[in-house]
Amino acid sequence: MTPPRPTQLAQILLRNSIHEGDIVIDSTAGNGHDTVFLAECVGLNGRVLAFDIQESAIRSAKAAVIAANLGDRVEFHQLSHAKMAEHAEHGSVAAIMFNLGYLPGNDHHFTTQTEETLTAMAVATDLLKPGGILSVVCYPGHPEGAVEAELVEVWMSSLTSDGWCVAKYAMLGTRKPAPFLLMGRKDGLKSGTTSYSP
Numbered sequence: 001m002t003p004p005r006p007t008q009l010a011q012i013l014l015r016n017s018i019h020e021g022d023i024v025i026d027s028t029a030g031n032g033h034d035t036v037f038l039a040e041c042v043g044l045n046g047r048v049l050a051f052d053i054q055e056s057a058i059r060s061a062k063a064a065v066i067a068a069n070l071g072d073r074v075e076f077h078q079l080s081h082a083k084m085a086e087h088a089e090h091g092s093v094a095a096i097m098f099n100l101g102y103l104p105g106n107d108h109h110f111t112t113q114t115e116e117t118l119t120a121m122a123v124a125t126d127l128l129k130p131g132g133i134l135s136v137v138c139y140p141g142h143p144e145g146a147v148e149a150e151l152v153e154v155w156m157s158s159l160t161s162d163g164w165c166v167a168k169y170a171m172l173g174t175r176k177p178a179p180f181l182l183m184g185r186k187d188g189l190k191s192g193t194t195s196y197s198p
C-alpha cells in the first residue's frame with residue numbers, strides 16, 4: 001500500500017468520526033472533493049456547509065455535489081471562512097475541514113491568507129461541539145504557504161493547553177517541504193472559543 005496523501009488521510013481519519021445527521025463544514029470548498037466526501041458521511045438527515053471566496057470554486061463544488069446526487073445536503077456560501085459563524089451555531093458542528101493554499105491551475109490570488117486562516121480556525125474551535133474534529137491540510141512548499149503552515153502548526157499545538165488532542169502527519173524524504181495534515185479533537189468536557197489575537 002502507498003501511504004495516503006494528507007488530503008486522503010484526512011478523509012480516512014474523519015470517516016469514522018462523522019455520523020448520520022451531523023452538521024459539518026468544508027471551509028475551503030475548491031473543486032468540491034471534500035464537500036462530496038462530507039455529504040456522503042452525514043447521510044440523508046445531515047447538513048454540510050461549504051465556504052469559498054471564489055465564485056468559480058463554488059460553481060465547481062456545486063457541480064460536483066450535484067453529479068454525486070448529494071445536492072440537497074449541502075448549503076454553499078461564497079464567503080470567507082472567517083465568517084462561518086454567520087451560518088452555524090456555537091457548539092453544533094461535528095467536523096470542520098480546511099484544505100489551505102490555492103486551487104492548482106487557478107488564480108493564485110485566491111490562496112488562503114495566514115491572518116484570515118487563523119481567525120477562521122479560532123471561529124472553528126467555537127463552532128465545534130465537544131469531541132468535534134478540526135482537520136487542516138497545510139502546504140509549506142511555496143513561500144506564503146510556508147509561513148502559514150508554520151503559524152497554523154503553532155496555533156494548533158497551543159490548543160493542547162485547552163485540553164485538545166492534536167496530531168501532525170507528513171511524508172518523509174520529499175524534495176520540497178511536504179504538505180502535512182494537522183488534526184485536533186476538541187476536549188469532550190470543555191466548550192468555548194479559543195481566541196486568536198494577531
Ligand SMILES: C[S@@+](CC[C@H](N)C(=O)[O-])C[C@H]1O[C@@H](n2cnc3c(N)ncnc32)[C@H](O)[C@@H]1O
Nearest residue numbers: 028029030031032033034052053080081099112
Ligand atoms: C486547496 S483549495 C481547496 C481544495 C478543495 N478542498 C477541493 O477538494 O478541491 C483552497 C481553496 O480555499 C479557497 N479560499 C481562499 N481563501 C479563503 C477564505 N478566506 N475563505 C474560504 N475559502 C478560501 C480558495 O478559493 C480555494 O478554492
